[in-house]
Amino acid sequence: MKWFESYLQDRKQFVMIDGVKSVVKDLHFGVPQGSVLGSILYSLHISPQGEIVRHHGLVFHLYADDTQPYFAFRPTAAEQQASSARIEACVSLVDSWLVRNKLKLNRGKTELLTLSASHRPRPPIDAIQVSSERIIPARSAGNIGVILHQEIFLDEQVTNTCKTCFFSFQEYS
DSSP, rough: OHHHHHHHHSSEEOOTTTEEEEOOOOEEEETTTTTTHHHHHHHHHHHHHHHHHHHOOOOOEEETTTEEEEEOOSSSSHHHHHHHHHHHHHHHHHHHHHHHTTOOOGGGOOOOOOOTTTOOOOOOOOOOOEETEEEEOSEEEEETTTTEEEEEOOOHHHHHHHHHHHHHHTTTT
């Protein structure tokens, strides 16, 4: 057990910009990034977040430090109101849990995407409230390199992939 304590204790941090080193600060929380145990310990640390999401009847995907809760509902006014309340309650509890556990919800990267086929009525969610932020549904959102469009079109994904390819070709010509 001593080896594990030594792995987490007496850690320090500084920043170096243009050869100038900042003041060295003690780290009281967290694990070394890029370490063998870092991702495992982080996953263990945030695992209670999954219970919060499941408690609200949502499922989720985790990728690194991103949590993506989701669920299906019918595009009716009644279900929209209940769904908005469910999402808001879930995100609010996740946010509180993160704060208590020395983590932070990045509200600037928080997105809401409602997906439906173009021939079906749009889910009528106008926005959700996350603390003091009003999150308006996006037309599209990135998910681990794939751009998802609200009407499940692949146009933006194809365009983005083509741009990346042409940029790469120009570098080599």
